[in-house]
Amino acid sequence: MYEFNAVLKLVEALLDWAKKNNVEEVLVIRLRIGEAVMVDPDHVKRNFQLLTKGTLIGDAILQIENEESIVKCKECGYKGRYLSQRYGGGVILSPKCPKCGGKAEIVQGEEYVIKGIRYYKKGSRLAEETFYDV
Ligand SMILES: [Zn+2]
Structure with a gap:
Protein backbone atom coordinates (compact mmCIF):
# COMPACT_ATOMS: atom_id res chain seq x y z
CA MET A 1 0.00 0.00 0.00
CA TYR A 2 2.86 2.35 0.73
CA GLU A 3 4.10 2.08 -2.83
CA PHE A 4 0.68 2.77 -4.27
CA ASN A 5 0.22 5.83 -2.07
CA ALA A 6 3.69 7.13 -2.82
CA VAL A 7 3.07 6.84 -6.55
CA LEU A 8 -0.35 8.41 -6.16
CA LYS A 9 1.27 11.37 -4.45
CA LEU A 10 3.76 11.70 -7.29
CA VAL A 11 1.07 11.50 -9.96
CA GLU A 12 -1.06 14.13 -8.21
CA ALA A 13 1.93 16.45 -7.92
CA LEU A 14 2.76 15.93 -11.59
CA LEU A 15 -0.76 16.61 -12.78
CA ASP A 16 -0.87 19.70 -10.64
CA TRP A 17 2.43 20.87 -12.07
CA ALA A 18 1.27 20.16 -15.63
CA LYS A 19 -1.90 22.18 -15.13
CA LYS A 20 -0.06 25.17 -13.71
CA ASN A 21 2.54 25.14 -16.48
CA ASN A 22 0.27 24.81 -19.47
CA VAL A 23 1.61 21.40 -20.36
CA GLU A 24 -0.01 19.49 -23.19
CA GLU A 25 1.86 16.24 -23.04
CA VAL A 26 4.54 14.76 -20.83
CA ILE A 57 1.05 11.88 -18.50
CA GLY A 58 -0.41 8.52 -19.40
CA ASP A 59 1.96 7.97 -22.30
CA ALA A 60 5.06 9.28 -20.59
CA ILE A 61 8.08 7.07 -20.27
CA LEU A 62 9.00 6.57 -16.65
CA GLN A 63 12.72 6.25 -16.10
CA ILE A 64 13.79 5.18 -12.66
CA GLU A 65 17.30 5.94 -11.48
CA ASN A 66 18.72 4.10 -8.56
CA GLU A 67 20.45 5.92 -5.76
CA GLU A 68 22.94 3.76 -3.92
CA SER A 69 22.37 3.35 -0.26
CA ILE A 70 25.28 4.33 1.97
CA VAL A 71 25.44 3.79 5.69
CA LYS A 72 27.72 5.02 8.42
CA CYS A 73 28.32 2.88 11.45
CA LYS A 74 27.97 4.56 14.81
CA GLU A 75 30.23 2.05 16.45
CA CYS A 76 33.21 1.28 14.20
CA GLY A 77 32.95 4.22 11.83
CA TYR A 78 32.49 2.09 8.70
CA LYS A 79 31.05 4.02 5.82
CA GLY A 80 29.95 2.28 2.69
CA ARG A 81 27.35 0.57 0.58
CA TYR A 82 24.49 -1.02 2.33
CA LEU A 83 22.29 -3.51 0.56
CA SER A 84 19.09 -4.47 2.17
CA GLN A 85 18.04 -8.03 1.65
CA ARG A 86 14.48 -7.37 0.77
CA TYR A 87 11.97 -4.78 -0.23
CA GLY A 88 10.02 -3.93 2.85
CA GLY A 89 7.12 -2.10 1.27
CA GLY A 90 8.67 1.27 1.86
CA VAL A 91 9.66 0.70 5.45
CA ILE A 92 13.16 1.90 6.14
CA LEU A 93 14.58 -0.69 8.46
CA SER A 94 17.34 0.33 10.81
CA PRO A 95 20.43 -1.00 9.09
CA LYS A 96 23.20 -2.98 10.67
CA CYS A 97 26.85 -2.34 9.94
CA PRO A 98 28.13 -4.88 7.39
CA LYS A 99 31.49 -4.88 9.14
CA CYS A 100 30.79 -5.13 12.87
CA GLY A 101 27.03 -5.66 13.03
CA GLY A 102 26.57 -2.51 15.04
CA LYS A 103 23.97 0.17 14.63
CA ALA A 104 24.41 2.15 11.46
CA GLU A 105 22.62 5.13 10.03
CA ILE A 106 21.67 5.81 6.45
CA VAL A 107 23.56 8.77 5.03
CA GLN A 108 22.48 8.33 1.42
CA GLY A 109 19.75 6.45 -0.39
CA GLU A 110 16.54 7.91 0.96
CA ARG A 125 6.13 20.93 -30.54
CA LEU A 126 9.43 21.87 -29.00
CA ALA A 127 10.23 19.53 -26.17
CA GLU A 128 11.25 21.30 -23.00
CA GLU A 129 13.05 19.92 -20.04
CA THR A 130 12.71 20.90 -16.46
CA PHE A 131 14.07 19.86 -13.13
CA TYR A 132 11.56 19.36 -10.50
CA ASP A 133 11.48 18.22 -6.92
CA VAL A 134 8.26 17.19 -5.27
ZN1 LIG B 1 30.49 -1.05 12.38
Missing part, protein backbone atom coordinates in the same frame (compact mmCIF):
# COMPACT_ATOMS: atom_id res chain seq x y z
CA LEU A 27 7.10 12.63 -22.66
CA VAL A 28 9.57 11.45 -20.07
CA ILE A 29 9.67 11.50 -16.31
CA ARG A 30 12.90 10.76 -14.52
CA LEU A 31 12.47 9.50 -11.04
CA ARG A 32 15.23 8.88 -8.54
CA ILE A 33 14.62 6.32 -5.85
CA GLY A 34 17.07 5.52 -3.12
CA GLU A 35 17.75 1.91 -2.26
CA ALA A 36 16.98 2.66 1.36
CA VAL A 37 13.40 3.50 0.46
CA MET A 38 13.02 -0.15 -0.42
CA VAL A 39 10.35 0.02 -3.02
CA ASP A 40 10.35 -2.25 -6.00
CA PRO A 41 10.84 -0.18 -9.18
CA ASP A 42 8.65 -2.60 -11.11
CA HIS A 43 5.78 -2.00 -8.70
CA VAL A 44 6.29 1.73 -9.02
CA LYS A 45 6.10 1.43 -12.82
CA ARG A 46 2.98 -0.71 -12.69
CA ASN A 47 1.20 1.63 -10.28
CA PHE A 48 2.28 4.60 -12.33
CA GLN A 49 0.74 3.13 -15.48
CA LEU A 50 -2.43 2.35 -13.62
CA LEU A 51 -2.78 5.81 -12.12
CA THR A 52 -1.89 7.86 -15.17
CA LYS A 53 -4.02 6.03 -17.72
CA GLY A 54 -6.03 8.54 -19.74
CA THR A 55 -4.25 11.58 -18.31
CA LEU A 56 -1.78 13.81 -20.11
CA GLU A 111 15.57 9.95 -2.06
CA TYR A 112 12.24 9.56 -3.75
CA VAL A 113 12.07 12.49 -6.10
CA ILE A 114 11.35 13.55 -9.63
CA LYS A 115 14.61 14.62 -11.18
CA GLY A 116 13.45 15.75 -14.56
CA ILE A 117 10.48 16.02 -16.87
CA ARG A 118 10.42 16.32 -20.66
CA TYR A 119 7.23 17.78 -22.00
CA TYR A 120 5.42 19.79 -24.63
CA LYS A 121 3.71 23.02 -23.76
CA LYS A 122 0.31 23.69 -25.25
CA GLY A 123 0.66 24.77 -28.88
CA SER A 124 4.33 23.88 -29.04
